Amino acid sequence: MPNATLDKPAIDCRDLRFRWYRRGPLVLDLPELRVERGEKIFIAGPSGSGKTTLLSLLTGVGVAETGRVSILGQDLAALSGSRRDRFRADHLGYIFQLFNLLPYLSLLENVLLPCRFSRRRRLNAGGSPGALAAEGRRLLAHLDLGDLKLRQQPVAELSVGQQQRVAAARALIGGPELVIADEPTSSLDMDRREAFVKLLFNECSRQQATLVMVSHDRSLEHLFDRSIQLGQINRVEPGIVRET
């Protein structure tokens, strides 16, 4: 049973190397990356610098060529593919830059989606369908989506800002220990970005979740406990980094 141990760091990577193709260029070469429990850290890097690639290794969707990825004390390489999927479902929340929601599910169903894949998070969120819905509504209210009319709208008709907040609720439902956000604010208006991040902070603090957010936009950097420049810890030749 994949497990997470409380006293271990949220993320502990060593000597991580990754390339997309066998003879392709190294995209990542990280000697070390460590994030403590409860930290809110910001990883900055220009487009194409490998931020999303790094996140796919942290979530166990991609597998590093060499090195160790330990999440919540669990060495991901020690898990089989389907175990890694389980681990991700149980312990991780993920927010995309855009298009976070399945258009064929209602707003609440989108929020509760992880509970379909993880028993642990289903039980954390209350277990029964009624309790799940209540927990979903509670989270949505915390993220300024308490409006009943809103919840009945097709999710495709929500504004981008609203969609991102629904995505945040989905990432947080069932109390995952680690929330990972891939440029979650990059599609938002300038003046909405800070508000979004603050809502996310509040909810992560309440659930004692660790938050890792990557972005090329450094305007929000100062809000975080700590900030990392991917370029500084990643030792790949600068030639492959393409600015867009």
Added chain:
Amino acid sequence: MATLILAWKSLLNRRYTVGLTVLAIALAVALLLGVERLRYEARSGFTATISGTDLIVGARSSPVQLLLYSVFRMGEATNNISWRSYRQIADHPRVQWTVPLSLGDSHRGYPVLATNQDYFKYYRYADARPLELSQGEPFSGVFEAVLGNEVARELSYELGREIVIAHGADDVAFVRHDDMPFTVRGILAPTRTAVDRTIHISLEGFEAIHLGWQAGVPLPGRQVSPDEARQRDLTPRQITAFLVGLDSRAASFQLQRYVNDYPREALTAILPGVALHQLWDLLGMAEQALLLVSWFVVGVGLLGMLSAQLSNLEARRREMAILRAVGAGPRYILLLICGEALMLALLGAVLGTALLYALLFFAGPLIEARFGLFIGIGGLRPTELTYLGIVLLAGLFSGLVPAVRAYRQAVVNGINMRL
């Protein structure tokens, strides 16, 4: 279960394109099942037309032609048999019974068959079932007729009704035997064979209406009234064909040789079962071709689904990335796409079957009226169920192609939507 619900909602979300795919499969399935059923019913209806008759004898012709006109009342005899030859063969020691048949006239498009009471006694169809009258009785007078069930039903004729017989197969006004009408004496119960479409009269009646006719036209001044006709000797001089029952099946070949070598006239004797088989093989080519074509149509329907699913994958990349992010494994994605294909094929099969039954319900009576082919609305037969199973399996397999692609994408791209 959760997978199924998600898959179903995803399908509903794409209901228009998905609907078209399902419709294409459904139409193909309806066509396939329809052709199969038509084939089955045609064959069983066909072979059920005559049974219990050991030989059919007519003037020298091809066996299929003889079968067509004597049993199916289609086409015409090239020649007749003389009454004397008929009597001589009928008196052969192995012969138990005979039924003489004279054809050529019609009434409002329905063929008229002249015969005698032995027809009602010896004619058998399907699994040796005798003819039954639903109303009235067999003809006994010269100018009496017994109608096949469909004739009575379609023309709304009842007992006692007088009908005029036309000379030849076409109902042309000036060649009607309107001076000698026939009275309906009996109506046969339905048989679902050519008998239903036949009007039966006595050989004497047939002889009577042709008194004073030569080479198919009435001779001026030679016309006789019904009463005068009754006074004449109405023993037929010729008949078109006759059915033969023997004392044992084994005598069939002996008697067939006897007839085929008959010295006084060029005759042909056929074994109805063999000739039916030959004829069916002839028709069977078309039937096989039709079945093959419908399988192709099913293939095209499934290909349509495959291409729709493949081109959809690109658009569904985000969906896959989201599912991966919340914990779905690549295998889940594989199952999702395969399950979707299976679901579409299943929907298509169910809808196609429903369509078939709707068609049978509405078009069945039309087909029966128009082509005399009865198509039962019974449950699905084993062959049809097998076909449906093949369609589902093929659907599942064609789903494997996009599913494997999606699986690879899920493994390679993972949560990278590549916006």
